Each structure stands twice: as structure tokens, then as C-alpha cells.
Amino acid sequence: MAARRNRPGFKLSDITGEDADSATAAGLGAGVPTVTAKEWQPRRPVSGTPFANFHKIVDPSGALNFNGKAILHASGVDFSNGASFAINMDQLELQDELGKGAYGTVKRVLHRPTKVAMAMKEIRLELDESKLNAILMELDILHRAVHPSIVEFYGAFFIETCVYYCMEFMDAGSLDKLYGVGVPEDVLARIVASMVRGLKFLKDDLQIIHRDVKPTNVLVNMKGQVKLCDFGVSGQLEKSLAKTNIGCQSYMAPERIKGESQNALSTYTVSSDVWSVGLATIEIGLGAYPYPPETYSNVFAQLQAIVHGDPPVLPAKYTETACDWVSKCLVKRPEGRASYAELLEHPFLVNDAGNTVDMAAWVSRAVAWRDKQREKERQAVLAKEAPPPHE
Template sequence: MCICRSDPSGRLSFEGKLVIHATGVDFSSGQSFAINMDQLELYEDLGKGNYGTVKRVLHKPTKVLMAMKEIRLELEQSKLNAILMELDILHRAVAPEIVEFYGAFFIESCVYFCMEFMDAGSMDKLQAGGVPEEVLARILASMCRGLKFLKDELQIMHRDVKPTNVLVNRKGQIKLCDFGVSGQLEKSLARTNIGCQSYMAPERIKGESVGSLGAYTVSSDIWSVGLTAIEMGIGQYPYPPETYSNVFAQLTAIVHGPPPELPEERFSANARDWVDRCLEKIPERRATYAELLEHPWMIEDQSRDVDMPAWVAFAITQRDVKNTQGGDQSLQRPQAEDPPVDVA
């Protein structure tokens, strides 16, 4: 367990790990990221992530737009550990499929993270009507490469894979974000069930329902990839509408019902097989990231010319039209983030 100390000088010290202060963050590795509030011009709110709100800001010295997450501190060890985990991952996770980290600083009771601004937003707002198969394959390939990088290089599971945490920019790049609930791999197991229940694998839900620690493997994230794939492909959460606002019905459907599938009339046999391999109910039978990336559907994607910027521009237009007309995409996806219930 990490020990954190806050002192009157405006420093938040994670013993042996890093120190966050008003002008930046210093890691024990010797690497520093210097940035502060005086350098930033604040714009609109972008939304909420784990433990905090996110705002668009301009870094005035460099003219770079950034996404700044504000976390109001309640000095509880669990929250401080989550802050440390996310900062640690952000500064080590340098990969094309992971949001770039610019710096962090601490003022009074708040920690601020500055990260790459993905100007098209998150996939939960860009999937109205469903994503075309070729675009879907390109998005999922990026996701799997990013998740495989976290597992292989940093020994980390994301543990909160869902469309909200898949970001897009107008260049058509796809990047993962929000690692505040990520877990270090411990002999390939993590022993806490954190994350969004709507995308939890059956074994995670069953573990919670009997009050166990819910040990699970990396394959639990792969289940979440499969559900995310279907939601993006059809434009709505894959389980029936009656489960959206009823957590008991939702979790029961995940544990006891058949896994959802991509519709045969809209998607190829290879696409459907790829998703089916993610949504095996028995964890040991699920594909690995390496197997998913070597699947014929992903091989096809490598040989295709997909105009991702054009699709992003179209998706943004569709989103803006829907917002202007008062459409509510939240009606197409689960509302509840309730505590676990017994579905055994």
C-alpha cells in the first residue's frame, strides 16, 4: 500500500513514487512534468471520468489544446491509490493507442491531470445507428493493440473497457483513456471487481454476488471488448431494453442468458466470429489479445483502406444533428450503476 502525505506547502507526496505540487509532478524515476494553472486558459466541460470532471483547456505557452481532469481530494487511501495508479500508468504508457500525458499539478484540495485532447469525443456519442463494419474493425484493432500493450509491457489490466473510455480525434485515431480503476496483474489475476457493471464478464458478477474477492483474469477485459464491439456496431447496448434501468435484470441476463451477437444481416461471418470469441461464457475459452489481432477479420483490416477521418466527420455531424433535435442517446444504453446484487 502506498503512503501519501499532504503538507501546507502545496505538495502531495506519494512515498517512494512521486510528488505532485503547484508547478508539476516529479516521478521517482527522475522524470518531471512541469505545468501549472497560470499557463492554462479554461474552456467548456467535456464530461466526467473516474473520480473527477474533465475540461477542455488551452496551454498558452505552446498553444496546445488539452483535456484537464480535476479531482477533488477526499484524503482516503483508496482514492489516493487510484490517483497514483492513473498517474503512474499515464506517464509510463507511451503508445499510439493510449492518450498522451502532458503533466499534473496539485492546488489546495485538487489534483489536475493534463492529457491529450481527443477532439471528436468518446465512442458512446459517435455510434448512433451503428458503426460500419470496416470502421468497427479499425477501432477494435486499435483497442486490442492498446490493451495488449498495457498487459504485456506494463502488466496492467484496464478493468473498465466500455465505449465511454474509447476516444477518437478528427484524424481518425482511436485511443484508450481512464485508467483510474486499472489493476496490476498479480500472477495474471486481479482481485477487486471495479468498473462498470454493464460491461462486466459473467465470472466477475458471479464473484461479487457471493461476496467473494472476485478473482478474474485478463479475459474479463476481453468480454468487455466484445460487448463494446456489439454496442458500437449496432448503436445501442447489446442486451434487451428492459435491462437498461433494472440492474437485477441486466446482471441476470449477462450471467444466465446467451451472449449477444452481431446481427447476421449487417456483419460478415468473420466479424461475428471475432466477437463470439470475445463473448465465450467460460473465461478459459475466450480468445487472447494476440489471437484476436491474428484473426482473419483483423488480417482483412490490415489490407483495407479505411477513410477514418471521413467517418469521424460524418459521425460528428450525426451526433450534432441528434443533439440539436433533442435526441437522447442515453436511452439506448444502461442507466444504472447500482451496487452488485445476488444473481447466482
């Protein structure tokens, strides 16, 4: 992984001014994207700001200090184990907006010292100690999650009441905007194989369950690489039945829907993510979410269909092998679902490992299709907004 992190044109030492290999000396293991912590300049005091009441976390310089485990400040994050991520806003050239949500925004930025394009995610902090510690937990996960099927984390910093995460920029965007072009079986297998490997790594190496597996959280680049994102807490804070509205696309497993309806919130296991993988696979192959909200009278009818109805299946164009693989994910009883290891050992993904798949060509077609669709939508909006012609 060290070679991948230190690829030509981008080294963590370019950002931090330190040798990335010093991570090994700090006891963090070779290949982990960390460097020795550096001194940082204090920011202005926060007295009089909303954070003034959080003196246990916010020190007089304006940094967030988490029980000696990490310090989050304007120039980056310093972990007590010696890890440091020293990116700051002055190094970044803001470019276009990539997305917006309840948490904040995601923008494309250029990191000037390295000329590397990044996606910068803004997280507005809740003024609550548990939420602040949840953010720290996510940062801790991000800096340890080094895997070819996981979007790379470059660094983070804190300004006022926002944390900014700098991540790998996946230039083809999210899968939900691409699958409408049509997904051949070899491409589908390559996509889901990457998803399963990433999820298996999170579970086996970091003891993390993703909890939000869906096509919008699967990113693609023009090279044809497929990577998971949003496996940290920021993507999970609002995920509950109480927040579900008609029009939403639920990827919750049946046991989670039943558990939350009975306030039994401990029902989430790795098998719940396996269900979400199966549902996402159906959506990618079908080109649409398999429980269309518009076909149900309300959100409860939609959730009832997920819990009690027959699981969806892949379209007829896919082989029996592909359909069998998906059926192993969509077993109603969680204990009956396949494990990640079993999914990888299934002929559907074993065959994929031996195939040559031109993912870059498919991504190129999918991006061209997406851009054409967006232009049609733009033209339709313009036509609707245009004033009527004078008679």
C-alpha cells in the same frame, strides 16, 4: 514514440524548460515522455486544512509527498526517478466543459506556452491514504503508457484537495456518441483493432488490466485515430456490483458478476477485459447497448441475463468473419476466450491490417450526425420550456 511526442508545435521541453532527451540519462529509456526533475516553489502551509492530519504525505509546503517516490505540487509532478511533469494552472486557458462525473469534471483547456489544446480532468481527492496512493499509482501508469492506441498524458498538478490531469484532447469525443450514425464493417474492424492493440500493450508492457472497457472510454479524433482512456484507478474506484443501479450499462464479465455476488473479488483477469471488448463491439455495431436496462424489471434480472443468457451477436449486416471474431470474445467461461494475440491473428483483424479505411471521413459523418441529434434535443427542450402562446 519520441518523434510522436515531439511533433511540430508541441514538445515536452516547451512545458518543462528541459530537454526531453534527458529522460534517457535518467535511465528511463528513449521515447518515454519524461524530463529531469526541476526545483519547484513551495506553496502555502496546509495547517488547518483537511490535509493537516496527513503529515506523512503532506509536507509543510502543501505538496503531497509519496514515500519518496513522487512529489505532487502546484506546478506539477516530480518522480524520484527524475521524471517531471511541470504544467500548472497559470499556463492554462480554461475553455468549455467536456464532461462531469462523480470524480469531478473534464474541461477543454489551451496550454498557452505551446498553443496545444488539452483535456484537463479534475480528480477530487479522498482524504484516505490508500486513495491518495491509488492516485499516485495512476500517475505512474499514465506517464509510462506511451502507445498510439492510448490517449497521451501531458502532465498533472495538485491544488488544494484536487489533482488535475492534462491529457490529449480527442476532438471528436467518445465513441458512444458517434456509433449511432452506423458503423460499416471496415470501420468497426479498425476501431476494435486499435482497442485490442492498446489493451495488449497495457497487459504485456505494463502488466495492467484496463477493467473498464466500454465505448465511453474509447475516444476518437477528426483524423480518425481511435484511443483508449480511463485505464487508471480513478475510473475504477466505484466499479462494483454494490454501485450498480437499474439503468446502468454493465460491461462486467459473467465470472466477475458471479464472483462479486459471492464476495470473491479476485475473479478479474485479462479475460474479463476480453469479454468487455466483445460487448463493446456488439454495441458499436448495433448502435445501442445489447442488454437494454429498460427491458428488465430490475438490475438483478439484467445481470442474470448476462450470466445465464445467450451472448448477444452482431446484426445480420456484418460478415460471418466479424461475427466469429466477436464470438471468440463472448465465451461464458473465461478460459475459453481468445487472448489479445489470438484476436489480432483472427482473419477479421488480419484483413483490417491490409485494408485502406477512410476513418477521417467516417468520423466527419459521425460528428455531423451527433451534432444534428444534439440540436434536435436542444430544440425539443426549448419547445417544452416555452410558455404557452397567449390566446
